[in-house]
Amino acid sequence: MDSRWKSIWEMKVPDKVKFFMWKAGNNLLATRVNLFSKKVIENPICPICLKGEETIMHVLWHCPAAGDMWAESHRAIQKWGPLETDLLKLWKDLEGKLNKYELDGVAVIMRGLWMRRNKFIFDNKFLSPSSIIKYARESIEEYHAVEEGTVEQKSSRNGHHQE
Template identity: 30%
Template sequence: MGDVDAFLRTLGSNLPSTENGDHMRWKLMNNGNFDIRSFYNKLRGPVPIIFPWKSVWKVKAPRRVSFFVWTAVWDKILTGDNLRGRGLDFVDWCITYRCNGETVDHLLLHCGNAYRLWSLVFRSFGISWVLPRSVADTLFGWWNWFGKHSSSIWNLAPLCLMWCLWRERNRRTFEDMESSIDQLLASFSGSLFDWSRAWGLTSSDFLPMFLSSLLCN
């Protein structure tokens, strides 16, 4: 009996000091109470973020351009709709084509001037293409379309095109300067050529030769 008494005394000395009895505690909440939202989030697990990172960060483009396109994919560049979402009140229209509202996808993909630039790209590479609804979807379908070893300039083209459109939009907005569509096409072609030469993506020495070489890739 002595051993039993010692065991009971030891057990009694280690009982919790509170008078409340044992109870279940939900570890996913700080207050210990069960919560449906926390239970659902635990079952669902972390939601993967789907992002066309290769088409943004693996392309050999100027870093500021990659950062701009990264921001555009997240729909965070300061277009009319995003500015209005911040409480600013102004006329929301596409300044480069003077119609519609200025959304990221409209400005960089579906605006009339943007469409002409995209058409130039498709003609230069000798293909037909229907642009998807969003910038993200466009970049998802764009990466290495010609194969791993012959798509370097192709991968660079959308970043260069979007950058030229954004610069033109800002010139019209802040400097009251406007390029014709021919000037815009020339600016895009020249930038793509210069960037391709800087990164060693082409051996062409002149712009016409460079544009002709795209059909051979």
């Protein structure tokens, strides 16, 4: 198995984050470029910045809105330019510069950026970088608490705890 995929599947994050990274790394997300190539939409331009074509790398790294997110979230990342064009190459670079806990945070923030993009498109609401950072922190903390057995599992809809 490619070491990049191994590091993604071994992350200490919720499975939905790992699955998101897998879809993003395989270019399986419904970006505007992917939808445009399938003739589903007529315009591949990013709906947030209106400047570049919306690829997965644009949403997660190149878009000025993503840059604002990274500038607020992590000092080691904020000065990196938008050089990479491939998510898995970027991930390999990140692996060489960040520890595993920081990589986990990057993955959760990337999923948060994708969720923010969807919220903007479908609900016309734009989440702030601080709300995404808070979501990332809480997701990781909750995951670790559940793994360590210090938190009860979430209740089901009927109020009973799931077994």
